[in-house]
Amino acid sequence: MSVSTAALDPSVCAPLPVLGKDVTVPLVTGGEVTYAALDYAASAPALQRVWDDVAAYAPYYGSVHRGAGYLSQLSTDLFENSRRTVAEFLGCRPEDQVVFTRSTTDSLNLLAAAIPANCQVFVYETEHHASLLPWRDAQVTYLNAPRTPGQAVETLERALADRDPYGPALVCVTGASNVTGELWPVRELAAAAHAHGARIVLDAAQLAPHHPVDIAELDVDWVAFSGHKLYAPFGSGVLAGRADWLQAAEPYLAGGGASRKVARRADGGVDVDWHTTAARHEAGSPNVIGVYSIASACKALTEAGFDNLVAREQELVSRVREGLAEVPEVQVLSLFGDDAPRVGVISFVVRGWNSSHFAAALSAEYGIGVRDGLFCAHPLVRTLLGSDPQDPGECGAPEAEPGERSLNAIRVSFGAGTPDEHIDRFLRAVAELVREGAQWKYRTEDGRCVPDRGEAPQV
Secondary structure, three states: OOOOOOOOOOOOOOOOOOOOOOOOEOOOOOOOOOOOOOOOOOOOOOOOHHHHHHHHHHHHHHOOOOOHHHHHHHHHHHHHHHHHHHHHHOOOOOOOOEEEEEOOOOOOOOOHHHHOOEEEEEEOOOHHHHHOOOOOOOOOEEOOOOOOOHHHHHHHHHHHHHHOOOOOOEEEEEEEEOOOOOOOOOHHHHHHHOOOOOOOEOOOOOOOOOOOOOOOHHHHOOOEEEEEOOOOOOEEEEEEEOHHHHHHHHOOOOOOOOOOEEOOOOOOOEEEEEEHHHHHOOOOOHHHHHHHHHHHHHHHHHOOOOHHHHHHHHHHHHHHHHHHHHHEEEOOOOOOOOOOOEEEEEEEEOOOHHHHHHHHHHOOOOEEEEEEOOOHHHHHHHHHHOOOOOOOOOOOOOOOOOOOOOOOEEEEEEOOOHHHHHHHHHHHHHHHHHOOOOOOOOEEEEEEEOOOOOOOOOO
16 A cells, blocks of 8 residues: 655645634643644544535434435435445445444444354454454454564464464454554455455554545455544444345344344244344444534545645655654654654654653643543554553553653644644644743643643743
8 A cells, every 4th residue: 555645736735624723722821822633543623514514414304214204215315325425435346335333443343243153363463452352252363563564464474374273264454553653554464364265354444534445456355444533523433345244143233223024923032034234233223414424524535635635644744754853852653664654643752751741731831632642552552662561551641740751652643634833833842842841830630641730830
């Protein structure tokens, strides 16, 4: 998978309008500043286009699939047209199904519930917990973190060749790391999986917002992603791909919508005829607005031109990496090395700083929102930091006080809605904090590093 280096067209490469772009936040040192949202890897701001589309639909809201009224029929058409839009966005094959879920985590848990008995699952320790943890009822092989894309493929090939017994198998891999932003060799991993009789699911939560994802081109069996990382509101996700395992599995949730026919038996029990379409795993009243928002985001990204969006983001990636490289105290985390292609997700540590303290100072003194912690990828971050797997550390801030060594990192992430000024402010803030220190005192409160409101500035 390559990252586009197409020449930027200034007329189409301005940041896409997003909600919150003019929101101001108070600074602990006094005054206010426009908030710099640089935590896209957790949740990207919703595109203004998406919000406008949802607002236009909201007065026509109705229950889908069950109503004879005009609004119900309109909502049903909207829901099913959204499914077709997502299928087109992902390059789905004619026989593929698009199932709407709550999130990437929900999508992968759905697939985990649908895998055949005795299926062996192969997953790298580098995965986000959403793709590392759902396989509780399967025989799981956790693969060590590779240090090159080629090593990733070789590790998988050896593991698949050595499996015993030789039966159904599934490989789960990320498309872009939520910690380092590095792109994984998805097409090569898919080829290796299929050569050894295994299937592969792509966790595209961090890939789809930054880079085109084509199921047929990548030759993966399934793709999972979340709406809230694709510039849509919270609460919706997608699992798209092959239908056979999904059709053969028990419904993910039992209830209305998943069933075609329910009848009482003479012995007093109930016989159920379940759907074989995507509806089989979409029981209950669906999140129509969430589904529509995903489809709207897919359309917006396609119409904006992914080549231009990717090219602009790569310019921002280069600027951030070059700026951080000018600060000797900063260590950028990487699996595959400096030359590895990546999306707008960069994690780092700062020598002499507790990561939570540094992130708190960026927020309180500069109005910059980043993330600190282990990013729900504990094994990977600990591997990158060279710490023992048993060292303490959680998904939030560590218990360490400001100034103490922390066993976590800082993550800056950005995308199609990020203005140049946010990147410039971030790089200036990093340099100033390292050079001059924080202007305010901080303390740990409920596991978070926060400004000590009872203390005067350190100036």
